Amino acid sequence: xxxxxxIAPAQSVPAKHENPRRITAHNFQLAADRLxxxxxxxxxxxxxxxxxxxxxxxxxxxxSLKVFLGYRVQHSGVRGPAKGGIRFHPSVEVDExxxxxxxxxxxxxIVNIPFGGAKGGIACDVHTMSQRELERLTRRxxxxxxxxxxxxxxIPAPDMxxxxxxxxxxxxxxxxxxxxxxxxxxxxxxELGGSKGREAATGNGVxxxxxxxxxxxxxxxxxxxxxxxxxxxxxxxxxxxxxxxGAKLRAIGDYYGGxxxxxxxxxxxLFAHQKSTGKIQGFPGTQPISNDDLxxxxxxxxxxxxxxCVIHRGNAERIKAKVIAEAANLPTxxxxxxxxxKKGVIILPDVLANAGGVTVSYxxxxxxxxxxxxxxxxxxxxxxxxxxKAYRNVIDRAQxxxxxxxxxxxxxxxxxxxxxxxxxGT
Ligand code: NAD
Numbered sequence: 001x002x003x004x005x006x007i008a009p010a011q012s013v014p015a016k017h018e019n020p021r022r023i024t025a026h027n028f029q030l031a032a033d034r035l036x037x038x039x040x041x042x043x044x045x046x047x048x049x050x051x052x053x054x055x056x057x058x059x060x061x062x063x064s065l066k067v068f069l070g071y072r073v074q075h076s077g078v079r080g081p082a083k084g085g086i087r088f089h090p091s092v093e094v095d096e097x098x099x100x101x102x103x104x105x106x107x108x109x110i111v112n113i114p115f116g117g118a119k120g121g122i123a124c125d126v127h128t129m130s131q132r133e134l135e136r137l138t139r140r141x142x143x144x145x146x147x148x149x150x151x152x153x154x155i156p157a158p159d160m161x162x163x164x165x166x167x168x169x170x171x172x173x174x175x176x177x178x179x180x181x182x183x184x185x186x187x188x189x190x191e192l193g194g195s196k197g198r199e200a201a202t203g204n205g206v207x208x209x210x211x212x213x214x215x216x217x218x219x220x221x222x223x224x225x226x227x228x229x230x231x232x233x234x235x236x237x238x239x240x241x242x243x244x245x246g247a248k249l250r251a252i253g254d255y256y257g258g259x260x261x262x263x264x265x266x267x268x269x270l271f272a273h274q275k276s277t278g279k280i281q282g283f284p285g286t287q288p289i290s291n292d293d294l295x296x297x298x299x300x301x302x303x304x305x306x307x308x309c310v311i312h313r314g315n316a317e318r319i320k321a322k323v324i325a326e327a328a329n330l331p332t333x334x335x336x337x338x339x340x341x342k343k344g345v346i347i348l349p350d351v352l353a354n355a356g357g358v359t360v361s362y363x364x365x366x367x368x369x370x371x372x373x374x375x376x377x378x379x380x381x382x383x384x385x386x387x388x389k390a391y392r393n394v395i396d397r398a399q400x401x402x403x404x405x406x407x408x409x410x411x412x413x414x415x416x417x418x419x420x421x422x423x424x425g426t
Pocket of ligand 1: 232235
């Protein structure tokens, strides 16, 4: 099945003392202050619209019963149906899901697509589970939350440790309750109505935006040195795109640690090594490096593409990258942001940098509703149009108000959602 990615190991848990909700709350407040929003609007925009917590009992292959906890948080539906991924990870808990749901509201507003924000997740360890157990878990979770899902209500998509196969089970389970409804979930296999280009969209979008930013900085991507954390869906496609553009991948890390070569890593040889050994570690010509040290390497562009809160007050001062492109959601804490801004590091914020995924999810939803299919070139061209426009808006706002790109992005997003909220007359 073309769109099914391999589920990559993602066991690491961000520092437990970091609550990612602090990140969205801080960034929202900066934007709300800048826009002069009143207390009522702040309350409306920062409170999630709906939250659901469900117990998900699953009969394991050994005959025992295990109860998992699952969540779906719809932060906002004011600009359109709530939209956001579903994550399977041991560290999933309600505040993390709330933060990720809120980030989706701002992300869909920045790229100006007609969606709100949502996120879901199940606290589970996919690496200890069989495919049959994962299917039962996905189906049971879907049946428990299906009442609040739907093409005009809330549309899930893949996130960490979930893939096209899992979206296919969600589609099938939802359809068994409501009749054939391909638009109820995106990131499906192409054979079931998934969009061409969706699997690569987030990584392609990251590449496209880094290229635009580097051009703006007078440094074409060819020869630019890149360090990448995360080698799953987003990381591998970003690596492919950056490699295609002639960037030099100096280090790549995943859950098991990193590999480093000051002269650059040959990506196609690395994929061949990964195929034959099952891992990136031990790739000839590279030296091992820890994930902490990897973030602090000398490079032009650092791409965190795995977990949240990895750039924090404890390491921000030692980060040497000139540009950080946030492929992962919420990788930078407010304290780190302040330190990096003072150091002059340019941060392409997550709500813009990784928005290619949700943009192509929007195209998938549109294609499903219209029962027609777009060619991949068309998908990619339309994605670049939307991302290019959002990028320009963010850069222009940052320049005119002399603020960092993150603050500009949040300001645009909060302004749009506040306007919609007002117009709907809450
Ligand atoms: P994935 O499960 O496909 O890959 C995750 C990668 O992170 C794996 O390579 C894993 O080994 C690595 N990882 C886990 N713990 C690590 C650690 N401690 N140090 C270094 N690497 C570690 O997930 P994904 O879909 O690629 O998502 C990655 C990030 O991008 C998440 O923050 C997700 O929310 C965000 N994102 C994903 C999409 C999408 O379309 N999939 C869209 C927007 C944003």
